[in-house]
Amino acid sequence: METSQEKLNLFHGDSDEEFEDISQIEDRLYLSDGKTAHCKPTLLKYGITHIVNVTQNLQSKFKDNFVYAEFPVDDFANEDLGQYFDEAIQFIENALSENEKNVVLVHCFQGVSRSASIVCAYLIKKHNFC
Template sequence: MLQVCDTTVGPISVDLIEPNLYLGGLAAAKDKDTLKKLKISHIITIDTDPLPRQIVEMKCLTIKFIQLLDQPKENILSYFDETHSFIEEGVSKGNVLVHCYFGVSRSATLVIAYLMKKFNLKFSDAFERVKLKRSIVYPNPGFVSQLLLFEKMKYIIDKNNMGYKIFRLSLAAEEFKIIKILPQNFLECIRNDPDSERSLLGPNIFKCKKCRTVVAGFSNLITHENENQVCKKSFFIEPLEWMNVTQVPKGKLYCPKCQNKLGSFSWIESCQCPCGKQIIPAFYISPSKVDFSNLQLKNYLLNV
């Protein structure tokens, strides 16, 4: 439905996507008559600025504001769980409006993610379902990648998922380039050092070849594909506490016990795997500097 309204944000544009769930632009969210007509009780605003006070202070509305730019590198994935819960609650009590500035990218991404999780849909099917009701939806490429990752994680934020690990590290690297330090909200990217005692029970570990200190676990590997298969030509791993890399953009990696050089790292520059793949950020352990303790890891290296 379209009608002339606030000239600063264009005409009102809002569409019913599912029963009790609307997707639109800022003009619709700012117009009291539209909100009353559609019986909106809950609003998700995902934009650079919150709604005007006269809307926010309406007692009949429950409003959630997410400050986010429509940029591919923005982390919209982290909001999928909370917006899903908000929408679920809203449609059970009234009508929900999800909006950004134009109702094309950011808000559309949240609605697509909601449908994916609610109906167990692939991204492509959820996208077409939304586009059928609102033809102008067009999430930016970065948001599409995050929706595809959401699909691969089976609609939950799985911090142990390889794609998620790489996604978080890439975001951390972008922040590192700007402020020259790892931001507080990315410190979870630095994993705890391997527990040596526990490693003895499950020997999927890397040991310093010189002093036998455990420096990483098999689960710390960061893998990538080469010719549609997991590349086995290099050892890129997650950043670990012993590396001390939160305030240094690049450098060498030394064994925390004997100081033997094990590899190198960089938040800001790519490292090329022997397969040709450029990895950034990169935390690399040289195969010649470590030993591998079990058959599982040997099979990983030798099974081609």
């Protein structure tokens, strides 16, 4: 079984090997895990321009190539992710409205909980579900 540090080490090397675990949510909005967010060939393939990093321990690797928003959230049930919703939604809205070629990726470590919650909050606001 891998330790947390061993899992983190998977993301710190520079690799040109393409890794692709990415889901298109809407036109120009994608969701992924941290490994995909650290794979520059995949980011370029999908035309990603803006990245929402919803992790405490994964660095935003390509700051010279992409625009980042960082929300340092651990993957614990008692974390208050809601405190970041407004800022994350604003970042996504601004990116998508400022240029029709901008493409946003939202990621966390596994691409399952924190990042999906940010995407859901954005969709709820966009489609006026509340």
